[in-house]
Amino acid sequence: MAHDDLIKSILTGSKTVAVVGISDKLGRPSLTVASYLKDHGFDVLPVNPNLSSVAHVPCYPDLKSLPVTPDLVVIFRKASDIPDVVREAVATAVPRVWIQEGIVSEEGYRMAEIAGMAVIMDKCIMKEHARLTREGHLAKEHH
Template structure:
């Protein structure tokens, strides 16, 4: 596959997400996060994110998955409607075709922000969420963004300690 056919296969991205300052504001105003598509498997990204959020943030974290009962000692809810409160932020780990349905659940639950995980992009969902007055972030990880803004990237091994663009000599 050539670069030309790859570019032709991927639709152009016209939606523009919030700036870094706006993402920082969203995270700062957030007190509760619901992870839709949370997994109890340590190899899954949602599990890694959940571990970080529970151990390194002040957020109340809720897990949503209709087929799991417990993750990291916390109860798992079958849907956003079952949560004990309206989540400020709904972080989504679901496949592309499920995103419109998750948006409808998030709107009905009174969520303020729809956050689509790395690799997840759906412009129609973003436009619909914004039209409903919601913040939208796509193709970004809450864990990475929070750690980036709060100096915690080293927790996942992203911070090498090198303050140079030159490769470090280890020999």
């Protein structure tokens, strides 16, 4: 599958998105991206064991604590943490993983691929969504 086709299929096939490693600090990329996704029709589930809520939304300590299985996990963690997050995503039957821009974990990427997940690494989901929407490949609002 061509890269844009994979990105498009991940975005159009996802409604519920868990953001692992979200911050509650304004200006942090994880919070900016989560807000963008929410504004574009995605149901966002914050995941960070150190926070009880983010923007008045309950925050969960890990993927297995979520009330539903997300369609997509967007990961904002350091590269060395990626394999553990992917393992947890596999264990909770999440079908798609997005490893954010600037984060590279070949081990985590391979684990996701071997598990049959759709996976993107080292790209910003917000930038890719905005670009594909601008180019007319995605509808303005995601439903």
